[in-house]
Each structure stands twice: as C-alpha cells, then as structure tokens.
Amino acid sequence: MHDHTEMDLMLRGYGLTTAKILYHFPDHPHLLQSFIWQDYDIAPTFPVLIKFIEFWKAKLDGPLHSVVYTHQRLIAPNEWRKVDGEFVLH
Numbered sequence: 001m002h003d004h005t006e007m008d009l010m011l012r013g014y015g016l017t018t019a020k021i022l023y024h025f026p027d028h029p030h031l032l033q034s035f036i037w038q039d040y041d042i043a044p045t046f047p048v049l050i051k052f053i054e055f056w057k058a059k060l061d062g063p064l065h066s067v068v069y070t071h072q073r074l075i076a077p078n079e080w081r082k083v084d085g086e087f088v089l090h
Helices: 006-011 047-059
Strands: 013-022 033-040 065-074
Touching: 006 033, 013 047, 033 047, 047 065
Parallel strands: none
Antiparallel strands: 013 033, 013 065
16 A cells, blocks of 8 residues: 555545544553554455554554544545636736
8 A cells, every 4th residue: 555645545445544542551451542543544344444453453562442433535526527717816
C-alpha cells in the first residue's frame, strides 16, 4: 500500500479510517490509555486495521481493551461532475 499515492488509494476505493484504541498499561493493568490510529483502508473488511491490531497483539505489551473506529470515503461518485464553463471574477 505504501507504493501508491493518497489519490491513487482514494480512486481505488480506500477511505480514511480512524480508530480510537483503549489499552491497559502493562505495569498498571487497572489504568487505561488511549491511542489514535489513522490510515487508508477499505470498508467493510478493513484489512489494514486488522493487520495493525494483529501487530499490536503480537508485538506490544499493553493488552487491548477496546477499539472504536470510523471510516469515510473521501471520494464518492457524486462528488465528480463535468464543468463546461467557468466565470472568473477579478
């Protein structure tokens, strides 16, 4: 995915996914810390987010408490339109 520009990804159906991750402190398991993650991903399967969560579980010490996410396609078909003319002022 890193070989493509952001515009390439958006044209291929990727949208911006933001996840708020709550996790337990490794040394103080009763305390929660939040982490915000953002990347381009494809709904509804979210392969990039799932890969990140799997990385977190395998490599990081803080066990996950919860993950809340939102997804927004930045380019939708109704946002493109043909422009036949233009008025320029000043």
